[in-house]
Amino acid sequence: MLSFNQYVRAQSLEEAYTLCQKKSNVVLGGMLWLKMQKKNAGTAIDLCDLGLDQIEESEEEYRIGAMVSLRTLENHAGLNALTQGAMAEAVKHIVGVQFRNLATAGGSIYGRFGFSDVMTLFMALDAKVELYHAGVMEIREFAGFSRTNRDILTYIIIPKTSRKTVYLSMRNTETDFPVLTCAVSVLDGRYSCVVGARPALAQVYEDEKNLLAHGDTAESAAAFAADIASRAEFAGNMRGSAAYRRKLCEVLVRRAVLALQEV
Numbered sequence: 490m491l492s493f494n495q496y497v498r499a500q501s502l503e504e505a506y507t508l509c510q511k512k513s514n515v516v517l518g519g520m521l522w523l524k525m526q527k528k529n530a531g532t533a534i535d536l537c538d539l540g541l542d543q544i545e546e547s548e549e550e551y552r553i554g555a556m557v558s559l560r561t562l563e564n565h566a567g568l569n570a571l572t573q574g575a576m577a578e579a580v581k582h583i584v585g586v587q588f589r590n591l592a593t594a595g596g597s598i599y600g601r602f603g604f605s606d607v608m609t610l611f612m613a614l615d616a617k618v619e620l621y622h623a624g625v626m627e628i629r630e631f632a633g634f635s636r637t638n639r640d641i642l643t644y645i646i647i648p649k650t651s652r653k654t655v656y657l658s659m660r661n662t663e664t665d666f667p668v669l670t671c672a673v674s675v676l677d678g679r680y681s682c683v684v685g686a687r688p689a690l691a692q693v694y695e696d697e698k699n700l701l702a703h704g705d706t707a708e709s710a711a712a713f714a715a716d717i718a719s720r721a722e723f724a725g726n727m728r729g730s731a732a733y734r735r736k737l738c739e740v741l742v743r744r745a746v747l748a749l750q751e752v
């Protein structure tokens with residue numbers, strides 16, 4: 490069980506940041522991951538009074554507050570229009586509605602979980618994260634950002650572009666962690682693919698050989714999928730072997746490329 494010595498509802502980001510510099514203190518998101526831990530922490534830092542539970546829209550971008558729930562992302566008309574429904578598809582298999590009402594976007598990204606559907610999609614959307622101290626950085630960079638940098642994630646920023654995206658994942662049973670996650674997108678004719686749950690953290694793969702440069706036919710989709718599957722690194726765990734994941738990757742990427750024609 491997780492227990493705390495003290496609970497603080499931070500009244501400013503500065504207060505939250507200062508408190509989180511102490512190693513034994515913990516920032517709270519929806520607490521769904523945190524509650525699984527067995528530890529006695531110092532101060533629990535609650536961000537719920539800081540107005541981070543809103544999605545702001547401007548002409549250039551969406552700014553998703555760290556405390557926005559996965560369920561809000563799933564049902565957000567603007568985000569689903571921008572992503573051709575990939576936002577809902579990426580989160581709707583995560584456990585259940587009550588869970589997604591609590592799990593936060595900020596906790597999902599800050600956790601940098603290897604199995605993350607959320608990280609896979611946000612990488613594909615070329616999202617940025619805004620950290621109170623470190624400022625704005627590409628989510629791809631944040632994926633490798635040292636965990637010793639204790640910071641507060643305030644917003645996830647999704648640029649409004651003409652990118653088209655298809656998200657697919659494979660689970661052994663509904664509501665389980667994914668065996669593999671995959672998001673293929675195309676922007677200005679350039680395709681890229683993010684593969685996650687390898688079971689390591691999501692990774693971006695570009696169309697380095699320009700296999701889709703002349704369009705996504707059945708043959709070029711198969712060639713691109715085979716190329717990604719050969720370049721991506723996989724490992725085995727209780728949900729599937731590395732070889733199984735490689736095969737799944739080839740199938741999901743090919744299907745995603747072909748599905749892009751329909752969105």
Ligand SMILES: Cc1cc2nc3c(=O)[nH]c(=O)nc-3n(C[C@H](O)[C@H](O)[C@H](O)COP(=O)(O)OP(=O)(O)OC[C@H]3O[C@@H](n4cnc5c(N)ncnc54)[C@H](O)[C@@H]3O)c2cc1C
Binds near residue numbers: 516583591607
């Ligand atoms: C049983 C189970 C099944 C799951 N299945 C899936 C799945 O299939 N696919 C998937 O993508 N995800 C899955 N998840 C992960 C889940 O969707 C959330 O990503 C996870 O629970 C973290 O979100 P949270 O809001 O609960 O964060 P918390 O558990 O509260 O926090 C997670 C971590 O992030 C830190 N943190 C939280 N918010 C901030 C912030 N704003 N700034 C700095 N640090 C912060 C916390 O200190 C903690 O270290 C699963 C989780 C569980 C427990």
